[in-house]
Amino acid sequence: xxxxxxxxxxxxxxxxxxxxxxxxxxxxxxxxxxxxxxxxxxxxxxxxxxxxxxxxxxxxxxxxxxxxxxxxxxxxxxxxxxxxxxxxxxxxxxxxxxxxxxxxxxxxxxxxxxxxxxxxxxxxxxxxxxxxxxxxxxxxxxxxxxxxxxxxxxxxxxxxxxxxxxxxxxxxxxxxxxxxxxxxxxxxxxxxxxxxxxxxxxxxxxxxxxxxxxxxxxxxxxxxxxxxxxxxxxxxxxxxxxxxxxxxxxxxxxxxxxxxxxxxxxxxxxxxxxxxxxxxxxxxxxxxxxxxxxxxxxxxxxxxxxxxxxxxxxx
Amino acid sequence: xxxxxxxxxxxxxxxxxxxxxxxxxxxxxxxxxxxxxxxxxxxxxxxxxxxxxxxxxxxxxxxxxxxxxxxxxxxxxxxxxxxxxxxxxxxxxxxxxxxxxxxxxxxxxxxxxxxxxxxxxxxxxxxxxxxxxxxxxxxxxxxxxxxxxxxxxxxxxxxxxxxxxxxxxxxxxxxxxxxxxxxxxxxxxxxxxxxxxxxxxxxxxxxxxxxxxxxxxxxxxxxxxxxxxxxxxxxxxxxxxxxxxxxxxxxxxxxxxxxxxxxxxxxxxxxxxxxxxxxxxxxxxx
Numbered sequence: 001x002x003x004x005x006x007x008x009x010x011x012x013x014x015x016x017x018x019x020x021x022x023x024x025x026x027x028x029x030x031x032x033x034x035x036x037x038x039x040x041x042x043x044x045x046x047x048x049x050x051x052x053x054x055x056x057x058x059x060x061x062x063x064x065x066x067x068x069x070x071x072x073x074x075x076x077x078x079x080x081x082x083x084x085x086x087x088x089x090x091x092x093x094x095x096x097x098x099x100x101x102x103x104x105x106x107x108x109x110x111x112x113x114x115x116x117x118x119x120x121x122x123x124x125x126x127x128x129x130x131x132x133x134x135x136x137x138x139x140x141x142x143x144x145x146x147x148x149x150x151x152x153x154x155x156x157x158x159x160x161x162x163x164x165x166x167x168x169x170x171x172x173x174x175x176x177x178x179x180x181x182x183x184x185x186x187x188x189x190x191x192x193x194x195x196x197x198x199x200x201x202x203x204x205x206x207x208x209x210x211x212x213x214x215x216x217x218x219x220x221x222x223x224x225x226x227x228x229x230x231x232x233x234x235x236x237x238x239x240x241x242x243x244x245x246x247x248x249x250x251x252x253x254x255x256x257x258x259x260x261x262x263x264x265x266x267x268x269x270x271x272x273x274x275x276x277x278x279x280x281x282x283x284x285x286x287x288x289x290x291x292x293x294x295x296x297x298x299x300x301x302x303x304x305x306x307x308x309x310x311x312x313x314x315x
Numbered sequence: 316x317x318x319x320x321x322x323x324x325x326x327x328x329x330x331x332x333x334x335x336x337x338x339x340x341x342x343x344x345x346x347x348x349x350x351x352x353x354x355x356x357x358x359x360x361x362x363x364x365x366x367x368x369x370x371x372x373x374x375x376x377x378x379x380x381x382x383x384x385x386x387x388x389x390x391x392x393x394x395x396x397x398x399x400x401x402x403x404x405x406x407x408x409x410x411x412x413x414x415x416x417x418x419x420x421x422x423x424x425x426x427x428x429x430x431x432x433x434x435x436x437x438x439x440x441x442x443x444x445x446x447x448x449x450x451x452x453x454x455x456x457x458x459x460x461x462x463x464x465x466x467x468x469x470x471x472x473x474x475x476x477x478x479x480x481x482x483x484x485x486x487x488x489x490x491x492x493x494x495x496x497x498x499x500x501x502x503x504x505x506x507x508x509x510x511x512x513x514x515x516x517x518x519x520x521x522x523x524x525x526x527x528x529x530x531x532x533x534x535x536x537x538x539x540x541x542x543x544x545x546x547x548x549x550x551x552x553x554x555x556x557x558x559x560x561x562x563x564x565x566x567x568x569x570x571x572x573x574x575x576x577x578x579x580x581x582x583x584x585x586x587x588x589x590x591x592x593x594x595x596x597x598x599x600x601x
Contacts, residue, residue: 022440026449033456145580147532149539150555150573153562161563249445256448260540271448272540275455283455290448 008306009299016295023291027284028072031059034280042280044085081288082281084274091285094270099289101171101266105189105255108182110244112190117197124198125205125236140195148192148254152261155184169263185258192254193247200243204236211235238309245301248294342585349579353398362389364396364549372565381571384558390568394575396549401579404461404544405530408468413523415469416476417515423477424484425507431481438474446471450533454542464537468530476519483515518594524587528580535576551576 034041039056047055060068075082081091120136127133160168171181208214214231222230244251256268263269267286274282352359361380368387375382381390423434450467457463487493488511496506535552537543544550551572558568 018436018440023444026444027452030452030456033453035457141584142577142581145528145577145584147535147539147552147573147576147580149536149552150569150576153555153559153569153573157562157566157569249448252445253447256451257536271451272542275451276541278455280455283452287448287452290445294445 009303012299012302016299019295020292023288023295024073024076025069027288027291028069030284030287031280041278042082042085044279047085076288081285084279084282086274086277086279086282091282094282095267095285095289098265098267098270101259101264102255102268104178104182105185105258105264105266106251108186109189109193109251109254109258112186113193113197116190116194117201120194120198121201121205124202125209128206136198140198143191144195146192148188149257149261151191152185152188152258155188156262159184171264181262181264185262185264188258188261189251189254193251196243196247196250197240201236201240204239205232208232208235234308238305241301241304241308245298248297248301251297252290252293339585339589342582345578345582346586349398349582350402352395353402356392356395356399360389360392360395362392364388364393365547372561372568374565374567382565382567384554384568385561390554390571393549393554394551394572397551397554397572398575398579400544400548400550401531401534404464404534404550405527407461408464408530408534409472409523409526411465411469412472412526413476413519416473417480417512417519419473420477420480421484421507421512421515424481425488425503425511427485434477434481438477441471442474444471446529447533447536450537451540451542454537459537459542459545464530464534464543468526468533472526472529475522479518479522480515483518484511487511487514521587521590521594524583524590528583528587531576531580531583 031038031042037052039059039061040047040052042059043052043055060071063071079092081095083090084094120140123130123132123136156168160166166184167177167181168184171178208231214227217227217231253268255266256271258264259266259269260272267289271283271286271290273279274286366388368383370379370383371387372385373379373383379389379391381394384390384393419434423431446467449471450464453463453467457466484507493506493510496510501509534543534550535555538550538552539556541556544553546553554572555569555576558565558572562569
């Protein structure tokens with residue numbers, strides 16, 4: 001990345017600040033939605049009166065909202081996300097133990113999506129009249145409506161339980177076991193994300209194929225692979241990466257769903273368990289982490305676009 | 316224009332297919348049928364959705380067309396009632412954002428200035444929030460139930476409508492027939508309701524249909540996480556979740572309610588896409 005790339009990153013970081021601020025406000029405001037006594041809810045059902053009083057003092061419920069918000073942000077800045085009210089384990093420690101699984105799923109899910117969407121988009125854009133394109137169109141319009149928890153369960157049944165080919169719950173030990181355990185979850189994420197990607201990529205590919213410079217390059221006898229690498233990929237990729245940024249929320253929630261479906265010990269499964277048990281500090285901390293994740297993902301998408309397409313750097 | 320040419324090509328190549336009804340028409344019929352079944356569930360269902368029996372986990376048979384679940388409840392009856400539960404949840408979950416967004420968008424577009432800028436800024440910032448994760452967090456804070464669902468969908472769903480209606484209102488505000496209405500002595504609210512809003516509503520209807528699909532997925536996945544409807548309530552996602560532990564021996568128990576979600580989702584999307592391509596075509600033609 002050249003100097004202009006860094007400058008762009010700096011500018012994007014500035015644009016992110018209001019989003020970050022709102023995220024903090026929303027996560028903080030979740031407390032206000034707790035019916036009854038928030039101190040009791042946060043301390044949890046096992047807490048003694050003294051502990052509830054302690055939490056109330058910590059939250060500063062008698063102070064003004066702005067003071068409380070300031071002290072909340074202050075604690076966050078110090079790396080303090082509170083403690084689980086089930087186990088008294090610091091939320092940061094829970095995140096540290098589980099973030100690896102979620103990141104692996106994100107990466108694997110992205111790879112699976114690209115592997116599924118890429119060929120589909122190429123067929124749709126380059127052979128739009130073919131029988132294969134017709135079939136792909138129909139498959140995509142169904143796939144876009146598949147609930148991914150159901151896809152995961154069905155994959156688990158057919159590939160995992162019936163055929164006994166792959167593990168369907170938890171992480172198997174060892175690197176090979178880990179890889180095998182991640183295969184079906186990542187495929188599930190891929191199936192739910194790839195329809196969006198394939199459609200967007202096909203649209204941008206079609207535009208490029210019809211553009212004057214490709215027609216010209218063809219007419220002067222440029223080879224297929226040269227055309228593909230030099231013109232098609234370069235120009236069709238940036239809009240698709242931008243779309244991927246928009247889909248960051250769906251991608252992250254996809255990891256939540258498959259962690260729950262395949263019993264993987266990641267951040268999402270923890271959030272669902274915590275929400276069901278009203279473990280509010282954990283839910284609050286994880287909401288913040290997921291929100292930050294989306295902001296970071298969008299930044300990365302922006303940077304990737306600027307690397308792929310130099311024209312966007314000055315814009 | 317190019318689409319019309321492509322259409323001629325496709326139809327001449329497969330003339331036999333032309334006689335069949337179009338996909339969105341079939342989808343619309345399916346949706347009407349679903350609504351009828353949901354409304355008439357108490358009369359149509361062969362059993363009570365909560366009646367338990369000793370015939371537990373039976374595959375489809377003459378007595379129970381879609382089999383029975385772990386408590387011996389009739390799955391067909393439960394699915395009929397589940398459609399009722401789901402429709403009663405997703406219609407408000409998609410409708411409330413539309414109402415809020417339309418009101419906000421109309422005010423912003425009509426008033427302009429500071430209000431307009433503020434709404435645009437809030438919309439920009441809110442859009443970065445992840446809907447479903449926000450949904451889970453809200454349920455954790457407020458407790459499970461329809462209220463959390465409505466709040467979360469409205470908090471994030473109004474943006475699309477507000478943007479759309481705002482743009483439309485600003486565009487139409489200066490149109491000839493609106494200025495004519497003013498000259499005839501109509502007041503601003505009258506002009507807004509009689510002339511400006513009907514134009515904007517045509518497009519919001521499209522989004523409403525597509526949002527029904529989003530809400531359906533949201534309701535189902537929350538129930539699957541055991542964060543949605545109260546346990547025991549017949550709901551499609553909850554039925555999938557309840558049957559999950561029997562998936563190896565009795566796959567149909569998971570497959571059927573899941574397939575119902577898929578069919579419903581595909582039909583909603585087909586109708587929504589058709590509406591959106593029609594409204595887009597109209598505004599292009601103008």
